[in-house]
Amino acid sequence: MYSFIDAHxxxxxxxxxxxxxxxxxxxxxxxxxxxxxxxxDLASSKASFELAQKYDKIYAVVGCHPHEADGFSEDDIExxxxxxxxxxxxxxxxxxxxxxxxxSERDVQKRVFHRMIEFADENNEPLVIHSRDAVEDTLTMLRxxxxxxxxxxxxxxxxxxxxxxxxxxxxxLSIGGAVTFKNARHVVESVEYAPLDRLLLxxxxxxxxxxxxxxxxxxxxxxxxxxxKIAEIKNVTPEEVAExxxxxxxxxxxx
Numbered sequence: 001m002y003s004f005i006d007a008h009x010x011x012x013x014x015x016x017x018x019x020x021x022x023x024x025x026x027x028x029x030x031x032x033x034x035x036x037x038x039x040x041d042l043a044s045s046k047a048s049f050e051l052a053q054k055y056d057k058i059y060a061v062v063g064c065h066p067h068e069a070d071g072f073s074e075d076d077i078e079x080x081x082x083x084x085x086x087x088x089x090x091x092x093x094x095x096x097x098x099x100x101x102x103x104s105e106r107d108v109q110k111r112v113f114h115r116m117i118e119f120a121d122e123n124n125e126p127l128v129i130h131s132r133d134a135v136e137d138t139l140t141m142l143r144x145x146x147x148x149x150x151x152x153x154x155x156x157x158x159x160x161x162x163x164x165x166x167x168x169x170x171x172x173l174s175i176g177g178a179v180t181f182k183n184a185r186h187v188v189e190s191v192e193y194a195p196l197d198r199l200l201l202x203x204x205x206x207x208x209x210x211x212x213x214x215x216x217x218x219x220x221x222x223x224x225x226x227x228x229k230i231a232e233i234k235n236v237t238p239e240e241v242a243e244x245x246x247x248x249x250x251x252x253x254x255x
Contacts, residue, residue, distance in 0.1 A: 002227055002242035005249040006035045006220040007174050008094070008128065008154045008202035011058070012047035015206040015217050027220040028057055033246060034255055035220055038094045038128060038154070040065035042076045045083065052088035059255055061091035061128050063119075069104035069112040077119055084123055090253040092120040093128025094154055097141075100133040110141065117145045126150035126252055135162055142169065150252050155204050156190065163190035167198055172252055174200040177210030177218065180229050191233050200252065201226055201245045 006027075016023055027035065034057045039045035041064055048060035062080045064072045083089045095116035097109050104112075120127040127148060131138040135158065142151065153166050156173040163173060173194055179187050191199070203209075205218035210225040224238075227245075231238040249255070 001031045002224060002238055003031050003033050003246065004201055004223050004227065004242045005033050005246050005255075006203050006205070006223060007152070007200040007249045007252070008038050008176075009035050009205040009218075009220060010040075010044075010207075011035065011037055011205065012039075012044055012051060013206050023219065024051075024055060024058070028055075030221045031224065032220045033057065034059060034249070036061060036090065036249075036253060036255075039063055040094065041068040041071060042073075042079060045080060049083050049086070049089060052086075059088050059090045059253060061093045061126070062089055063092045063095045063116050063128075064112050065094055065130060066096055066098040066109040066113065067101065067103040069108045072108075072112045072115075074115075077115070080119065081123070084125060090255060091126035091128055091150075091152075092116055092123070093126075093152075094130040095128070096130035097134035097138050098130060098132045099137075110137065113141060114145060117141065121146065121148050124148060126152065126254075128152050128154050130154060135165075139165055152200065152252060154202060155208060157184075157187045158190060159186045160189045160193045163194055167194060172198050172200055172248065174202045175226060175230065176202045176204050177208040177214075177222070177226060179233075180211040180225055181214075182211075188233055191230055196234060196236070196241065196244045197248060199230070199245055200249050201230075 045062035209218040
């Protein structure tokens with residue numbers, strides 16, 4: 001068993017409503033050192049905040065996901081700002097652009113993403129990025145707007161050329177269950193290319209469940225399968241992957 005940090009999860013999701021306490025407590029008995037619970041809007045930010053207050057080893061990031069950009073209000077920023085005063089809130093996110101589903105108009109997504117970047121910079125906070133089918137616009141906005149040092153591309157599944165662009169900006173990549181999938185050529189090549197000291201591990205729970213548990217609700221303990229795959233790709237020991245990515249997560253989030 002390895003010890004590791006889940007750098008991005010959603011344990012406030014309704015899929016855990018029936019057994020949330022039991023599930024969360026079991027994670028910490030099986031190698032999980034900490035969990036960072038990401039948010040998508042004001043309501044989920046409040047739920048993430050509450051989880052972080054309830055569990056010593058859960059931390060929260062707060063912000064507005066592109067799917068929820070239509071519902072964003074500038075008044076939300078004041079609530080996020082109050083949350084950031086708490087030591088258990090360790091960043092802004094997840095935020096960004098999603099042109100795959102386009103659940104919010106693209107101009108609205110860009111406006112809200114712009115505000116989230118500004119907000120993170122104003123408060124000197126780590127920024128957690130969601131980008132799907134929107135690499136060009138994501139990179140353009142980050143290059144022109146982002147000044148803070150700590151930026152994480154969560155659930156990275158892109159090609160090596162995209163990884164290179166993010167890494168050249170000094171960003172971190174968070175790797176999850178997709179690296180274990182059969183059609184994972186791009187992310188496998190990116191993991192092979194990226195320095196281990198720029199990678200974090202995540203579940204995106206309850207989504208992106210790794211092989212051999214695909215189709216089931218994701219859990220932080222399943223990161224062990226991601227560790228094994230990364231170790232295989234990079235020809236290092238699983239213990240080294242766990243140790244270095246844990247160090248990276250602690251540095252990135254300050255936990």
